[in-house]
Amino acid sequence: MGVPLWMYLTVAAALFSIGMYGVLARRNAVAVLMGIELMLNAVNLNLVAFWRYLTPFNMSGQAFAAFVLVVAAAEVAVGLAIIIAVYRNRQSVEVEDVDMLKG
């Protein structure tokens, strides 16, 4: 293992920040979901890196990463279904056009 832990943490922090920019700045709802995927992957990378460097005999890190993966898959399925339903009603996937709940 020639790579120290802080390098993994740096990559994960950069990935999280890029994903956060995508979530905050994109107009298309599908692109926003892609940003969320990037953030979840940064979290997973952190979990596995800490598991490998600090507690490699305990399965918590990998198990948590697996559960994050499951939740991310569920989130993408439901999110894309919502986007398709909104597109069918509004003919738009721009997040700014989805203001049906606005008072």
Add this chain to the structure above:
Amino acid sequence: MNFGEGLTPQAIAFGLFTILTIGGALGVVTSRNLVRAAIWLMLSLFGIAGFFVLLSAPFLASVQVLVYIGAIGILFSFAVMLTRGMTNLKERFNTQWWLAAFAAITAFALLMVGVIVPVFGTTVIPVADQVTTTVDLGVALVSGNQYVLPFEVASLLLTAAMIGAIVIAREDD
């Protein structure tokens, strides 16, 4: 990374996966064509799978390739095509994109200062070369005193999400 002993294979692979991951992520947030953004996303997730291999988590790496690149990547491509996001020629960023960029850079700087600078340069080596294997992960996921309850709840969540997605996306007739 110990450059004194020359570049180790792990260090070279780490650099390669970093380029894949960060470059792909930048492509995701900047490309105008959303089909291209989906391809960039797959590239970025492939880089993460490589990191998992480097961190000796082969099961997670294969699941990453199967679920993320295989299933979620295709799902994103379908969503883009169904919503015609690719022919959307309006602005790709909203009017507050500079605020979003500021927030992202601030978050990165805070993470660097708060978490990474204290351990910067310290070569935290893994506590052991011997790690648990995929068999141990499988046992941990189904053994009664470890993760069997979250495991079952996760399968329930997946079923509920699948049914919910079908119900939400179904055409009303």
